[in-house]
Amino acid sequence: MTTYQVDDGEFAALKGKTILLTGCSTGIGRATAYLAHKHGANLILGDWAEKEGQSFELELKERVLFRKTDVSSWSDLLALFEAGWKKFGSLDIVLANAGINEIGNMLEDKYDSETGQLQPPSLQTLNVNLLGVIYTTKLAVHYFAKQPDKKFQLVLTGSAACFLDTPPLWTYEASKAGVMGLMRSLRTQLPKNHNVTINIVAPWLTKTGMLKEEFLSVWGDLPANEPIGVARALLLPAVRPEMNGTSLFVAGHQITDFEEGLTKTQPQWMGEQLSKDVDEGQRRILP
Numbered sequence: 001m002t003t004y005q006v007d008d009g010e011f012a013a014l015k016g017k018t019i020l021l022t023g024c025s026t027g028i029g030r031a032t033a034y035l036a037h038k039h040g041a042n043l044i045l046g047d048w049a050e051k052e053g054q055s056f057e058l059e060l061k062e063r064v065l066f067r068k069t070d071v072s073s074w075s076d077l078l079a080l081f082e083a084g085w086k087k088f089g090s091l092d093i094v095l096a097n098a099g100i101n102e103i104g105n106m107l108e109d110k111y112d113s114e115t116g117q118l119q120p121p122s123l124q125t126l127n128v129n130l131l132g133v134i135y136t137t138k139l140a141v142h143y144f145a146k147q148p149d150k151k152f153q154l155v156l157t158g159s160a161a162c163f164l165d166t167p168p169l170w171t172y173e174a175s176k177a178g179v180m181g182l183m184r185s186l187r188t189q190l191p192k193n194h195n196v197t198i199n200i201v202a203p204w205l206t207k208t209g210m211l212k213e214e215f216l217s218v219w220g221d222l223p224a225n226e227p228i229g230v231a232r233a234l235l236l237p238a239v240r241p242e243m244n245g246t247s248l249f250v251a252g253h254q255i256t257d258f259e260e261g262l263t264k265t266q267p268q269w270m271g272e273q274l275s276k277d278v279d280e281g282q283r284r285i286l287p
Helices: 008-014 027-038 050-060 074-088 124-144 170-186 190-194 213-219 227-239 258-264 266-270 272-285
Strands: 002-004 018-022 042-047 064-068 093-096 152-157 196-203 247-251 254-257
Touching: 008 027, 008 227, 018 027, 018 074, 018 124, 027 042, 027 050, 027 227, 042 050, 042 074, 050 064, 064 074, 074 124, 093 124, 124 152, 124 170, 124 190, 124 196, 152 170, 152 227, 170 196, 190 196, 196 227, 227 247, 227 254, 247 258, 254 258, 258 266, 266 272
Parallel strands: 018 042, 018 093, 042 064, 093 152, 152 196, 196 247
Antiparallel strands: 002 254, 247 254
């Protein structure tokens, strides 16, 4: 298990880099944008909250472009990437950070008022948290390919829900587990074929507007994050481009990679022989 410490001086590596960040107007995204901009990065910012995003753009003043963006809309995201490329002519780092909390209750029965038919649960959380990350990943790799002599970083915002049970956040947990699966499916391929590293940041309880009051009321003295602590984790792979395939769990601002621990202990939780067989099977089928 590796725990990371990041020094303020390391963020100087962001100077002159162009970063595209979704979910920028509040919380973790806003703190990340502040930190990157402070250290000289160019920012391409997208968020659904247009008024807050425009105000933020005016506050930062220079080296920034904001566009209202629904990340579950391909055309919105494409327009954001196109506008950013037109303004800065480069793209080095993409942070797929936009996300929303649980919308509705998957287990609650709702019926059509006219037909009486059972209605499907809302998929809005899945559309924003997972589909939006898939769209962002596709566009990131496409635009990175326009600069064949550079190396790039893609960082996805997951959640402690990637690893822990989080009822009643039914579709939220499913969406974040999907983001984890996306990272794991790409981490062997992107560095080899596209000069892109990919990592995921999984924050534990973080004091943002998305946090449900009932969680905070029982938390007591357990470790909790402020947005800036998670922001530092999101930018860590950007300033240490050798990092790839990590799952950075952030608790009380401590950054710990869970992937290394899972790999080392695989024979314990899988069994020695099955672990060997699985490793050999992966070696044979992975391109």
